[in-house]
Amino acid sequence: MAASTARALPPVAAGAPIPRVGRSGSTRDGRTAVARSRATATTRARATDTATPAVTTPASDAEWAASSPLEFAPSLKDAASCDALAVVGKKACVLDEGLLAHLPDAVQTHVRLLARDIKPGSEGAKRTTSVVLFDEEGDTLGTERGTTTLELTVIVLPDASELSRHNAPSASHALTKCLAGVKAPRFGKTLGLVCALADASEAVAIAAAVARAFPTYSAKSTDARNTESGRGAVAVKGTVKVALHDASRESHDENTKNGNKSSVDSFDGDAELKAAKAVAGGVRLAARIVDTPPAFMDPDALVAEALSVCAELNKSVLFASDENGKEKASRALVVATTLREKELIAGGFGGIVGVGAAAARDGREPALVHLCHKGDGDEDGDKGRSTALVGKGITFDTGGLQIKGKAGMPGMKTDLGGAAAALGAFYAAVLLDPDGSKRGGGDLHCVLCVAENAVGPSSFRPDDVLLCKSGRSVEINNTDAEGRLVLADGVAFASGEDVDADDVVDIATLTGAQMVATGRFFAGIVSDSEEFEKECVVAGRKSGDLTHPLPYAPEFFSREFGSAVADMRNSVKDRSNAQASCAGQFVANHLAKRGNENGDADKAKVRKPKRWLHVDIAGPSTEKGSGRGTGFGVALLVELLNARGQR
Ligand SMILES: [Zn+2]
Numbered sequence: 001m002a003a004s005t006a007r008a009l010p011p012v013a014a015g016a017p018i019p020r021v022g023r024s025g026s027t028r029d030g031r032t033a034v035a036r037s038r039a040t041a042t043t044r045a046r047a048t049d050t051a052t053p054a055v056t057t058p059a060s061d062a063e064w065a066a067s068s069p070l071e072f073a074p075s076l077k078d079a080a081s082c083d084a085l086a087v088v089g090k091k092a093c094v095l096d097e098g099l100l101a102h103l104p105d106a107v108q109t110h111v112r113l114l115a116r117d118i119k120p121g122s123e124g125a126k127r128t129t130s131v132v133l134f135d136e137e138g139d140t141l142g143t144e145r146g147t148t149t150l151e152l153t154v155i156v157l158p159d160a161s162e163l164s165r166h167n168a169p170s171a172s173h174a175l176t177k178c179l180a181g182v183k184a185p186r187f188g189k190t191l192g193l194v195c196a197l198a199d200a201s202e203a204v205a206i207a208a209a210v211a212r213a214f215p216t217y218s219a220k221s222t223d224a225r226n227t228e229s230g231r232g233a234v235a236v237k238g239t240v241k242v243a244l245h246d247a248s249r250e251s252h253d254e255n256t257k258n259g260n261k262s263s264v265d266s267f268d269g270d271a272e273l274k275a276a277k278a279v280a281g282g283v284r285l286a287a288r289i290v291d292t293p294p295a296f297m298d299p300d301a302l303v304a305e306a307l308s309v310c311a312e313l314n315k316s317v318l319f320a321s322d323e324n325g326k327e328k329a330s331r332a333l334v335v336a337t338t339l340r341e342k343e344l345i346a347g348g349f350g351g352i353v354g355v356g357a358a359a360a361r362d363g364r365e366p367a368l369v370h371l372c373h374k375g376d377g378d379e380d381g382d383k384g385r386s387t388a389l390v391g392k393g394i395t396f397d398t399g400g401l402q403i404k405g406k407a408g409m410p411g412m413k414t415d416l417g418g419a420a421a422a423l424g425a426f427y428a429a430v431l432l433d434p435d436g437s438k439r440g441g442g443d444l445h446c447v448l449c450v451a452e453n454a455v456g457p458s459s460f461r462p463d464d465v466l467l468c469k470s471g472r473s474v475e476i477n478n479t480d481a482e483g484r485l486v487l488a489d490g491v492a493f494a495s496g497e498d499v500d501a502d503d504v505v506d507i508a509t510l511t512g513a514q515m516v517a518t519g520r521f522f523a524g525i526v527s528d529s530e531e532f533e534k535e536c537v538v539a540g541r542k543s544g545d546l547t548h549p550l551p552y553a554p555e556f557f558s559r560e561f562g563s564a565v566a567d568m569r570n571s572v573k574d575r576s577n578a579q580a581s582c583a584g585q586f587v588a589n590h591l592a593k594r595g596n597e598n599g600d601a602d603k604a605k606v607r608k609p610k611r612w613l614h615v616d617i618a619g620p621s622t623e624k625g626s627g628r629g630t631g632f633g634v635a636l637l638v639e640l641l642n643a644r645g646q647r
Pocket of ligand 1: 397399453479480481482483
């Protein structure tokens with residue numbers, strides 16, 4: 001009987017016309033959102049004051065990035081010639097002669113004085129001073145008064161001895177914290193950020209920390225706000241120029257030992273620099289998606305972000321492949337498929353359709369976005385493991401009919417942090433690895449489960465039964481436990497015949513219980529594979545996106561979801577029985593049955609036993625206090641993928 005109850009659902013019957021209010025011409029491919037924001041940009045006059053040019057509601061990630069530029073400078077000298085300068089790193093790295101040699105003499109002296117004096121503790125510490133600069137002939141630089149003043153900040157990060165074994169050796173957490181007081185420069189000004197690395201392998205973690213310290217989203221208006229033309233314009237900031245310096249490399253440099261200032265000025269870790277740039281871009285993209293208000297980052301807009309990432313990647317891949325011939329380009333293209341409500345109903349995605357039903361009535365239809373990047377395989381044409389990154393994209397979570405309270409609802413625009421991280425990671429991973437060789441040659445998929453959990457006459461109700469993509473029915477006992485419902489459909493799609501990924505990684509701001517279990521700095525992870533779990537912990541320490549395992553034990557946790565009328569309920573009976581693990585277990589209950597579990601003799605499946613990893617980022621995806629998105633998960637997932645090719 002449970003099955004027949006379920007068959008009548010999802011609650012919006014297939015083919016039923018869905019009345020739409022509020023937005024005419026809503027399309028299924030997300031173009032409406034882009035068109036609308038572009039229209040807004042053109043109807044609002046731009047600021048006429050050329051001293052403070054402004055963009056109104058940027059329409060693309062590139063435009064947003066341009067409103068708060070973050071560049072990787074080609075050399076230390078380039079970063080050191082900015083209007084303000086920050087030198088950051090562990091004490092020995094900041095005091096490295098190979099680095100200091102490239103800074104102006106007066107700056108060198110002050111960096112030495114400040115860095116020696118700073119006691120970083122376990123949190124890192126900083127000092128700021130003003131340095132008076134002269135040019136080489138003793139003449140004036142820039143001003144008629146004979147001097148120019150540089151604001152210099154020195155940030156000293158904790159040494160390894162101050163860090164516990166669960167922390168990242170790069171101490172990147174301390175960098176973001178110390179950079180919190182370093183403001184992005186005003187328009188027309190530049191800030192140089194010289195990052196002294198102990199080792200080139202720290203580049204990604206440090207770049208991610210810098211990226212989250214200088215986010216792109218802002219609705220702060222310009223000074224022209226009182227004029228009609230400047231009204232609502234978003235202020236454009238000056239450029240942050242980041243230069244990386246590998247202290248371990250310079251210490252082997254003969255020139256440096258001899259005190260010769262001609263030692264190499266630019267960062268030599270070409271691969272690490274590329275990775276740092278790509279990950280920083282992914283982190284800022286993810287953080288912006290999280291920071292954008294829900295009226296703008298609605299399901300259509302999130303779909304549009306994914307499609308624009310796809311277009312951006314294809315543009316760069318085609319460009320990169322031109323030299324190597326056409327067939328390479330055709331292999332490396334990213335293919336996007338978007339299912340909107342009608343297709344989701346037809347495809348049996350009852351979880352996503354149920355959660356998104358109320359908003360869909362108002363024209364904000366749920367979606368499943370699938371981006372696919374084919375790997376080229378290794379030299380023997382052997383494809384490595386394929387991976388699907390599945391992200392929870394609840395664009396706003398009211399809690400549904402079991403509505404959140406007035407204190408619990410603010411901040412719920414961030415409930416798409418998992419989808420944002422999956423998309424940012426996919427962007428960076430493909431950009432870095434156009435043929436997939438770094439990840440072992442396998443295919444990479446990104447699956448975004450997009451819905452707004454709204455309140456309305458067509459909201460899904462407690463006691464409703466949804467039939468999920470997996471074919472399993474779920475009795476709703478908590479409409480605020482909606483993330484696992486959309487993820488259930490996402491992992492069923494990713495592990496089933498549609499995608500059939502070897503490794504399924506779901507990432508989500510899933511439970512408040514994650515914060516109780518592993519806190520704000522560590523994501524809680526659950527996996528059915530000890531090997532995969534270890535890979536994730538290692539990737540976390542390397543990338544600075546820390547993770548800590550939670551128990552995986554279906555025999556203890558599955559029974560929490562018992563239902564009299566359906567295959568399971570969506571929320572636990574006992575809230576003090578490892579809730580964060582249980583939520584992961586609910587998602588795992590919807591994975592497609594796997595060859596290795598069934599004793600299936602299919603060789604391919606036996607050779608590549610399937611694995612599942614669940615990453616709950618409820619705590620670390622936003623910064624406590626500011627509530628800003630951190631882009632957490634981007635660096636982690638890129639590192640997890642890249643490590644695969646290195647084995
Ligand atoms: Zn919720």
